[in-house]
Structures are given as C-alpha cells and as structure tokens.
Amino acid sequence: MTASLDHHSRADAARLDDQRTVSISPLVAPSVVRTEFAPDDVASATVRTGRGAAVDVLNGTDDRLLVVVGPCSVHDPVAAMDYARRLAAKADEVRDDLLVVMRVYFEKPRTTLGWKGLLNDPHLDGTFDINTGLRIGRKLLLDIAGLGLPTACEFLDPIIPQYIADLTTYGAIGARTAASQVHRQLSSALSMPVGIKNGTDGDVQVAVDGTRAAAASHVFPGTDLDGQAALIRTTGNPDCHVILRGGTDGPNYDAGTVADTNARLAKAGLPERVVIDASHGNSRKDHNKQVDVVTDVAARIEGGEEGIVGLMLESFLEAGRQNLTLGHSDELEYGKSITDACIDWATTEAQLDRLAAAVVNRRAR
Numbered sequence: 540m541t542a543s544l545d546h547h548s549r550a551d552a553a554r555l556d557d558q559r560t561v562s563i564s565p566l567v568a569p570s571v572v573r574t575e576f577a578p579d580d581v582a583s584a585t586v587r588t589g590r591g592a593a594v595d596v597l598n599g600t601d602d603r604l605l606v607v608v609g610p611c612s613v614h615d616p617v618a619a620m621d622y623a624r625r626l627a628a629k630a631d632e633v634r635d636d637l638l639v640v641m642r643v644y645f646e647k648p649r650t651t652l653g654w655k656g657l658l659n660d661p662h663l664d665g666t667f668d669i670n671t672g673l674r675i676g677r678k679l680l681l682d683i684a685g686l687g688l689p690t691a692c693e694f695l696d697p698i699i700p701q702y703i704a705d706l707t708t709y710g711a712i713g714a715r716t717a718a719s720q721v722h723r724q725l726s727s728a729l730s731m732p733v734g735i736k737n738g739t740d741g742d743v744q745v746a747v748d749g750t751r752a753a754a755a756s757h758v759f760p761g762t763d764l765d766g767q768a769a770l771i772r773t774t775g776n777p778d779c780h781v782i783l784r785g786g787t788d789g790p791n792y793d794a795g796t797v798a799d800t801n802a803r804l805a806k807a808g809l810p811e812r813v814v815i816d817a818s819h820g821n822s823r824k825d826h827n828k829q830v831d832v833v834t835d836v837a838a839r840i841e842g843g844e845e846g847i848v849g850l851m852l853e854s855f856l857e858a859g860r861q862n863l864t865l866g867h868s869d870e871l872e873y874g875k876s877i878t879d880a881c882i883d884w885a886t887t888e889a890q891l892d893r894l895a896a897a898v899v900n901r902r903a904r
C-alpha cells in the first residue's frame with residue numbers, strides 16, 4: 540500500500556502509525572527453530588502414534604480413557620523433565636487402560652495481567668526473550684517425545700503453532716478464546732485432536748459452536764514456515780471436542796451437564812463425547828478438589844455412564860502454587876506451579892490408578 544502513496548501521503552501515514560509501538564524486531568522463522576530441533580524417529584513415532592491413539596479414544600474404537608495431565612504451566616524445563624520421566628513410567632504402567640498425555644503448557648491466557656508463559660518470558664524476568672523461549676519450548680517437547688510420552692499444549696497466539704505443533708499430540712483452546720474465530724480457524728488447521736473449553740462464565744454452547752466451526756474448512760491469513768504472511772486453507776478438524784471445565788457459577792462435571800452437552804453436540808451433528816477438566820471452575824481452583832472430581836467421574840464411568848472420553852488434571856511434583864516475582868526465579872520452590880495450584884506427584888499417581896481401575900471395571904460390566 541505504502542509504495543503507491545506519494546511523498547506527502549507517506550509522511551502522513553508515518554505520523555498515523557506506530558503511536559504506541561515501542562519497537563518492532565525480528566522473530567526467528569519457524570523453519571529455523573524446526574531445523575535446530577528436528578524430531579528423530581522416536582519423537583516422530585511418539586507424536587504419530589499418540590495422535591492416532593487419541594483419535595481412536597475420542598471415537599470410541601479404543602476403550603481407554605484419555606488423560607491429559609501435567610503442570611498448569613511449564614516454567615522450569617528441568618523440573619518439567621523430572622516430571623515427564625515419572626509420568627512416562629506411570630503411563631507405561633497403566634497403558635492398557637489409559638492413554639496418558641502430558642500437559643506441556645507454554646502459553647498462559649491471563650484474566651488480566653501476569654506472567655504469560657515460557658515462550659513469552661523464558662527467563663521469568665520481564666525481558667520477553669521470545670526467540671529463546673521458542674527454542675527452549677521446542678527442545679522440551681522434543682525431549683519429552685524422546686521418552687515416548689505424548690504432549691498437549693494450549694494454543695493461544697496464532698503464530699506459535701508453526702514452531703511447535705508438529706511435536707504436539709493434543710491441542711487445547713482455552714476458556715478465554717473458545718469464542719474466538721481466529722482460534723476456531725486455527726483449530727481447523729491443526730493436525731491433532733483439539734479440545735475446546737466451555738467459557739469462563741460456564742457457557743457450554745460456545746464450546747459446542749467452536750467444535751462445529753473448527754470441523755469446517757476455512758481460509759484465513761497466517762504465517763508460513765518461513766515466517767512470511769500467508770493465506771492458509773484448511774480441511775477442517777473432525778477431532779475437535781468439548782472440554783467441560785466449570786465456570787464462575789460452579790462445577791459442570793455432573794452427569795446432567797455431560798448429557799446436556801452431548802445432546803447439544805448431537806443436535807449440531809457432532810460426535811457425542813466430552814473431556815472433563817478436573818481443575819479450573821470444576822475445582823474452584825482448589826487443587827485438592829480435583830481428587831473429588833476424579834472420584835466422582837471414575838465411579839460414574841465404571842457405573843456405565845457414557846459420553847466421557849477423557850479427563851484433564853493439573854499436577855506437578857509439589858502440591859499447590861507459589862507467586863513469581865519477576866527477576867527472582869532463583870527464589871522459587873522446585874517443582875511447584877507458578878500459575879494455578881496443582882496436585883502433587885503422589886496424588887497424581889493415585890488418580891491415574893483410580894481412573895485405570897474405572898476402565899477395568901467398565902470392561903467387566
């Protein structure tokens with residue numbers, strides 16, 4: 540546009556623009572980061588096999604439960620790998636009954652303000668070294684895939700998937716972006732199953748609508764692997780589904796809401812299946828209440844309730860949460876969340892055992 544403007548118009552346009560932009564600097568291209576951290580055969584097989592298994596569980600051709608479990612956010616790659624090694628061993632132990640996928644969440648959608656995740660501020664000090672964050676994040680996904688453990692990410696910024704989506708087995712669209720057309724279009728392009736959360740106010744229809752929109756084909760502006768602006772044309776994603784996460788009015792993991800959600804999905808011509816998030820509005824952000832959710836849902840599953848295909852848990856090495864003071868990450872307690880409170884490792888193992896037993900008991904019915 541600017542090239543066709545005369546000298547006066549260009550000067551005028553410059554005065555109209557960049558009134559609040561402090562600086563614009565280069566972002567490393569996705570292809571560069573992908574080349575630096577390329578998947579080997581083991582990592583590729585983890586993602587390919589994990590995605591296929593997740594689709595089978597969602598479609599009911601695999602009778603296991605999908606369990607997406609891990610920290611609310613990753614802030615320390617060393618602790619994340621420590622957790623991943625334990626989870627990989629546990630996942631192997633329960634593999635006949637559960638498909639375990641580790642939450643490796645790098646992007647945090649904030650209610651107002653706060654640390655926005657490892658990709659945005661990897662040094663936890665407000666320096667926003669995103670070029671390093673993208674490399675740290677991708678390397679972590681690669682290292683976890685190398686353990687044979689599939690990973691899940693929330694996708695928030697529409698540019699980010701080009702850097703990490705190829706290593707991701709399960710994607711999520713959060714409660715704050717479920718209504719966003721940008722995120723629905725993005726979901727329609729993603730090569731993995733994507734769970735779309737109900738709204739923070741508890742509105743389930745927004746997630747049903749999002750699932751329907753993401754199943755359709757779209758054409759939208761995005762970026763290609765070289766970081767160039769590009770037009771993206773998609774097929775639509777048939778593996779999207781609703782995640783019930785509760786809301787400001789309280790929990791929504793009850794059988795009535797599950798049945799109502801599945802009825803809404805059927806009415807929209809979509810598969811009747813939901814994932815239940817034991818945390819967030821369903822635990823009223825009290826990590827201990829996640830155990831109540833698992834206990835209740837496990838009993839219902841083994842009792843024959845249909846339509847629940849998976850659960851999501853927020854879990855880390857240590858229980859609870861701690862506050863981050865930017866620039867003082869050396870003061871943080873190892874293995875404890877700096878965003879939402881999590882259940883600890885021992886409690887996590889017990890919940891996985893309980894869910895595995897529910898699947899065994901359901902089979903025995």
Ligand SMILES: O=C[C@H](O)[C@H](O)COP(=O)(O)O
Nearest residue numbers: 611647648649650651653879
């Ligand atoms: O899952 C994480 C949080 O619930 C979400 O990012 C919102 O966090 P906030 O309300 O602390 O900003």
Ligand SMILES: C=C(OP(=O)(O)O)C(=O)O
Nearest residue numbers: 611713714715736784819
């Ligand atoms: C931000 C998250 O959840 P929600 O969108 O449900 O608040 C999350 O799962 O990390």
